[in-house]
Amino acid sequence: MNLNEEQIERYSRHILLKDVGVEGQMKLLNAKVLIIGAGGLGAPAAMYLAAAGVGTIGIADKDKVDITNLQRQIIHFTKDIDVEKVSSAKEKMNQINPDVEVKTYNEFLMANNIREIIRGYDFVIDGTDSFASKFLINDACVLEGIPFSHGGILRFDGQTMTVKPNDTACYRCVFIKPPPANVVPTCSQAGVLGAIAGMLGTIQAAEALKFITGVGEPLYNKLLSFDAKSMRFREIKFKKNDKCGVCSENAHITELKDEEQAACDLTT
Amino acid sequence: MRLTINGKEETIEKNSVTVAQLLTEMNVEMPDMVSVELNGDFLERENYDGIEVQENDRVEFLYFMGGGSLIG
Ligand SMILES: [Zn+2]
Numbered sequence: 001m002n003l004n005e006e007q008i009e010r011y012s013r014h015i016l017l018k019d020v021g022v023e024g025q026m027k028l029l030n031a032k033v034l035i036i037g038a039g040g041l042g043a044p045a046a047m048y049l050a051a052a053g054v055g056t057i058g059i060a061d062k063d064k065v066d067i068t069n070l071q072r073q074i075i076h077f078t079k080d081i082d083v084e085k086v087s088s089a090k091e092k093m094n095q096i097n098p099d100v101e102v103k104t105y106n107e108f109l110m111a112n113n114i115r116e117i118i119r120g121y122d123f124v125i126d127g128t129d130s131f132a133s134k135f136l137i138n139d140a141c142v143l144e145g146i147p148f149s150h151g152g153i154l155r156f157d158g159q160t161m162t163v164k165p166n167d168t169a170c171y172r173c174v175f176i177k178p179p180p181a182n183v184v185p186t187c188s189q190a191g192v193l194g195a196i197a198g199m200l201g202t203i204q205a206a207e208a209l210k211f212i213t214g215v216g217e218p219l220y221n222k223l224l225s226f227d228a229k230s231m232r233f234r235e236i237k238f239k240k241n242d243k244c245g246v247c248s249e250n251a252h253i254t255e256l257k258d259e260e261q262a263a264c265d266l267t268t
Numbered sequence: 269m270r271l272t273i274n275g276k277e278e279t280i281e282k283n284s285v286t287v288a289q290l291l292t293e294m295n296v297e298m299p300d301m302v303s304v305e306l307n308g309d310f311l312e313r314e315n316y317d318g319i320e321v322q323e324n325d326r327v328e329f330l331y332f333m334g335g336g337s338l339i340g
Contacts, residue, residue, distance in 0.1 A: 040335060129334040152333025159333050174310060175303045179332050183300045192335055200335075223330060234275060236328050241310050 001026070007099065011053055024213040025053065029099065031212045034058035034121040036109060036137060038085040040197030041151045041204060042127030043075035048205035050093035050100045054212070057093065058121060060105035061085040072194030109133065111256035114140045123208045124148035127201060131178040132259035138163070138171035139246045139253055147211055149204040149219075153192050158200040159225045162207045162218040166247055169221050173241035173248075178259050196228050269323040287327075288316040296329060303330040 003011070003022060007029075014020045014028075033054050035042045038061040049057055065073075065080040065088050073085075080088040086104035093102050105117055114136060118124055124146055126137045134150065141148045142165040150171050151160045163170045203224070210216050221240075226233040246253040269285075271278050273294060280293060287306065291299040304311045305328040311319060321327060 131332060131334060134334065151335075153335035154331065154333045157331070157333065158335075159331070174305075174330060175332060176310060176312060179300045183298055197335070225330075236275075236305070236330065238305060238308065238310070 001029070003029075007053070010097075010099075014052070019215040020213055024215065027212050027214075028053050028209065029055040031123070032056040032058070032121045033123045033125065033208050033212075034060065034118055035125045035127055036060045036133070037127035037129070038063075038073070038075065038089045039069065039127060039129065040072040040153065040192065040194070041201040042125065043073040043089070044198045044201035045125050045127060045205040045208070046089050046093055047075055047096060048202060049208060050096045050102070052205075052209055053097060053099055054208070055099070056101045056103065058103040058105060058117070059086050059089050059093075060107065060109055060117065061089075062106060062108045072192065072197040074194075074198065109136065111136060111258045114256065115144055118144055118146055121146060123211050125204045125208060126150050127204070131175075132181075134171060135175075135178055135259055136256060139256055141165055142170050142172075142246045143254075143256070147218075149207045151200045151204045153196050153200050155191060156193055156196060156228045157226065158196055158228070159223055160200060160203050160207070160219060161223045162211070162220055164218070164220060167220075169238055169240045170244060170247045172246050173244040174223065174238060176241075177245070193228060199226075199228070271321060271324070272326045274328055284320050284322075286317055287311060287319050287321060290321055290327065291316065291329070294329070301332045303332070304328070305330065 011025045014025050015022055031054050033049055035046050038059050063085045065076045065083050065085055067081055069076055075092050076088045084106050086106050090102040090104050118140055124141055145165050147164045149162050207218055211218055222235045222237045224235055242248050245251055269280055287304055296302055307326050
């Protein structure tokens with residue numbers, strides 16, 4: 001496969017980058033990235049990955065667009081209220097870039113289907129809200145050996161790390177197990193400044209593009225954490241946890257199970 | 269004693285303090301929503317009461333953050 005003339009123009013600002021070039025753009029066009037959650041983090045990530053020409057983008061979400069989503073989930077428009085989020089997202093991604101094949105998964109990702117869904121993807125972006133989902137995605141990606149980006153936001157704060165299973169510390173190495181379900185404020189209950197979801201989702205998209213093209217160093221073995229009030233960014237470095245339940249030699253998790261969900265009566 | 273907490277030098281007016289007490293001391297509202305790294309090791313939440321921090325220890329409080337879309 002070669003780039004046609006229109007593609008050379010469309011991706012010229014990538015191609016001009018010495019580190020990317022035609023070769024990097026070809027890698028992107030051949031890559032498969034799965035975005036789990038078409039919400040605050042997944043929306044900007046999906047738009048940037050589509051624009052970048054990632055050849056196959058999967059998007060998984062079971063929700064429909066709600067008016068409270070529109071403050072930050074910028075892939076969904078006012079006209080999309082009550083439409084399935086994955087359909088709304090696919091429409092915009094195809095409008096941004098018809099080169100991209102968008103696969104939609106209008107379903108809950110659970111222990112019994114997640115491994116099948118993520119299998120075959122080169123990189124996964126975790127844009128989910130609940131900690132049960134975050135641990136499930138971590139464990140599934142570790143067991144399947146698929147690199148992924150973790151992202152979290154709360155009020156004015158954000159955090160992200162990139163995991164290359166078995167080589168680098170995973171989400172469970174750092175966070176060990178979900179917090180007790182009844183104490184958890186998620187985005188939907190605690191509020192969030194919309195643009196911060198955009199900052200985070202965009203960092204996650206950049207990590208996916210870096211990973212695919214092999215440019216630079218992903219956020220391995222560190223958590224990038226920021227406080228948007230002061231706009232200060234910090235890196236917390238760590239190594240793999242030799243007691244990690246899923247990626248250490250002492251791992252006891254060899255099969256997935258669904259964790260108890262945090263109670264949540266609002267949709268993100 | 270002097271500690272490095274979240275990268276900042278802090279002085280605690282005590283000679284010994286458990287991780288749980290330190291979380292209170294530092295006004296962490298929801299200790300259940302924090303993973304604690306002590307000198308490079310991550311601690312089990314159940315042990316916050318039993319582990320003491322020492323002079324010059326490096327402590328990181330890493331908050332659990334969700335905040336994308338509910339998918340499960
Ligand atoms: Zn691990």
